[in-house]
Every structure is written in structure tokens, then in C-alpha cells.
Amino acid sequence: MIADHTGASHAAILGIGSYRPSRVIPNSEVVEAIDSSDEWIQQRSGIKQRRWAAPDETVQVMSVAAARSALDRAGVAPEQIDCVIVATVTHLLQTPAVATAIAHELGTQQAAAFDISAACAGFCHGVALAADMVRAGSAGHALVIGVERLSDLTDLHDRGTAFIFADGAGAAVIGPSDTPGIGPVVWGSDGEQFDLIRQKEDWRDVVGNDEKPGSGVMPHLVMLGNPVFRWASFTMAKTAQQALDRAGISIDELDVFVPHQANMRIIDAMARSMKLPERVKIARDIAEMGNTSAASVPLALDRMIAEGEAKSGDTALLIAFGAGLAYAAQVVTVP
Numbered sequence: 001m002i003a004d005h006t007g008a009s010h011a012a013i014l015g016i017g018s019y020r021p022s023r024v025i026p027n028s029e030v031v032e033a034i035d036s037s038d039e040w041i042q043q044r045s046g047i048k049q050r051r052w053a054a055p056d057e058t059v060q061v062m063s064v065a066a067a068r069s070a071l072d073r074a075g076v077a078p079e080q081i082d083c084v085i086v087a088t089v090t091h092l093l094q095t096p097a098v099a100t101a102i103a104h105e106l107g108t109q110q111a112a113a114f115d116i117s118a119a120c121a122g123f124c125h126g127v128a129l130a131a132d133m134v135r136a137g138s139a140g141h142a143l144v145i146g147v148e149r150l151s152d153l154t155d156l157h158d159r160g161t162a163f164i165f166a167d168g169a170g171a172a173v174i175g176p177s178d179t180p181g182i183g184p185v186v187w188g189s190d191g192e193q194f195d196l197i198r199q200k201e202d203w204r205d206v207v208g209n210d211e212k213p214g215s216g217v218m219p220h221l222v223m224l225g226n227p228v229f230r231w232a233s234f235t236m237a238k239t240a241q242q243a244l245d246r247a248g249i250s251i252d253e254l255d256v257f258v259p260h261q262a263n264m265r266i267i268d269a270m271a272r273s274m275k276l277p278e279r280v281k282i283a284r285d286i287a288e289m290g291n292t293s294a295a296s297v298p299l300a301l302d303r304m305i306a307e308g309e310a311k312s313g314d315t316a317l318l319i320a321f322g323a324g325l326a327y328a329a330q331v332v333t334v335p
Ligand SMILES: CC(C)(COP(=O)(O)OP(=O)(O)OC[C@H]1O[C@@H](n2cnc3c(N)ncnc32)[C@H](O)[C@@H]1OP(=O)(O)O)[C@@H](O)C(=O)NCCC(=O)NCCS
Pocket: 034, 035, 036, 037, 040, 041, 044, 045, 120, 159, 160, 163, 223, 224, 225, 226, 227, 228, 229, 232, 262, 263, 266, 291, 321, 322, 323
């Protein structure tokens, strides 16, 4: 008979860390190319500024910085990490996974390392995988990183995306716990809406062939904003409620709500639809960071911890959604 392994009774987030690129880009710097205004952007999205990475702030550099901070706060050494999961859509090498280079630079003992592609929902997917690994015994501790350099794939002349997408990294160390710290994930995908947010063309079209010359330009991300807006505002509140129900947490027991930072109006619509009590603290990092895709949830949670809005032991609801359309939500205990 094949021997099986068993893991910890429960898993929890032991530490969160993040990295914000140094270059702050106010709305005034993006409006001219898209014939827009600071007022329009703030009113329609809640975004006041975003950060775009400098050339030396690579996906790997930002990830390692966020991960070191999360490891420090968790009191976990790199050698204790058995698996590194990196959620990103902006590591611009098809292979190998950037997670392998990050695991090496951090000084893990050849930890398992792979990237996942679930766009803006990637971090919450990673947390679900890591929690299951810790409980099943395939990892003692796992590191989940959400990182993006969306500025590389954004068309600065596209009115629907240029003011939204931004850069950054967030990380979480997941490990064993005496009590449940990560609730059941509620996740899924709606591939019927595959084309709503996507890379404009595939690499073969960029390169071209003898019959059809390639475009030769970076394949930007394109988005049909309005249907995404409606889908997120109406459908995702139900998914968030399901995550609370699956965790057995009533809305009165919730302290913190950390939705994907896509648009302030989506955040408000979800909060209204879920009838969140006023005392529940809501992440609003989008005002200063824009939409950083896979990095947005850990960046937002880390800010709330730093500013005292989320305290250790608080019960937080995480939900993320985006291209695919893919989504994932879970209740966690704030480390
Ligand atoms: C992108 C987004 C802010 C646009 O807001 P919207 O209210 O849907 O805007 P619309 O596209 O319907 O356009 C409304 C009007 O503003 C104009 N407009 C569009 N982009 C503009 C811009 N950047 N600046 C100024 N005006 C703009 C349009 O031309 C249109 O004008 P009209 O009414 O005269 O035709 C919004 O759709 C959104 O946030 N979507 C979700 C995005 C998201 O969350 N994506 C990531 C998910 S992971």
C-alpha cells in the first residue's frame, strides 16, 4: 500500500508583507493620453493615484521584498518554506516560473515553486491551495505571493484601462495553527465571459508568419469595463456571502472586508448589497494604488494592518475576481 502523509489540523496566515513601487503616478500624469480628467477618474473609479514600477523594480524584486517582510512578521525562516506559489499574469517569460527564482533568492531549501494564472483572483486561489497543502501535509509552510507589473501590458492610450492598472506585490506565509484560520474557499469561473478582460492577441500574432506579418507590439490587456463592472457589482456580493456561510461566520462576527481593489464603486456596491454593518472596516487601497490585480488583496490587507484598521485576531473576508472570469473568496483570521 502507498504510504500517505497527514498535515496540520488547521492552517492560518502567519504573516503578511507587501511592496509598493517607488514611482507614484497621480491622475494628472495619465489624463492627457486618454482625453480624461482627474475628476472623471475619481468619480468613476475612486482612483487618485497609482504606482508604476521603475525598470529595476521587477516582478522578482518586488516579490522578494514582499515575501521577506511576510516571513519576518511570521517569524518563519526561508528554510521552513516547502512551497512557493506566485500568482501573476505579468511575468513575461513563458517558462520557467518566476516562483523558482524567488524561492532560490529567498534561500528556501529547493522549495516546490510554481506560478498560477488566475489574474486578479490569483492571490485568493493561492491562499486556498496553500491552506489545503498545510492541512494535507504536502507542505509544512507555504508562501503565497501576488505580484504584478501591469504597466508593462497597459496601453497608455486606452481610455478603459490606462488609469486603472498598476504595479505592486503582496505576500502571505501560510502555516499550521491550533485553530482554524482560513475558511473554506468559494471559487469558480465563468469562461463564457473569457473575452471580457484578456491579452489582446496571442504571441503567434505578435510574431507573425510568412502569410501574415505580426503586429510586433507588446500584446496589451484589453477590457470591456462596463459588463465587468456589472458582473462584479451584482454577482460577487453573493460569492462573498457564500464564503461567510461556508465558514459559519455571521455578518455580525465580521470585522474586516478586503475585496479586490478594482473600482471604488464596485466595493461600495458589494458592501451595500451584503448589508455590511458600518463597523466593518472596508479596504479602500485602490484610491492610492489603482488595480494591481493579483497583488491587490494582500496590499490592501497589509495597509489595513499597518494603519490599525485590521487587528491581529480579527475576522476578515477576502474576495478577488477578474479575467476568466475567475473568482475566489474565503474568510481568514488576520495575523
Ligand atoms: C472602466 C470603468 C471605470 C468605466 O466606467 P463606466 O461607467 O463603465 O464607463 P463607460 O465605459 O460606460 O463610459 C461612460 C462614458 O464615459 C466615457 N469615458 C470612458 N472612459 C473614459 C475616460 N477614461 N475618461 C473620460 N471619459 C471616459 C465614455 O466615452 C462614455 O461617454 P458617453 O456616455 O458620452 O458615451 C468601469 O467600467 C469599471 O471600473 N469597470 C470594471 C473594471 C474592473 O474592475 N476591471 C478589473 C476587474 S479585475
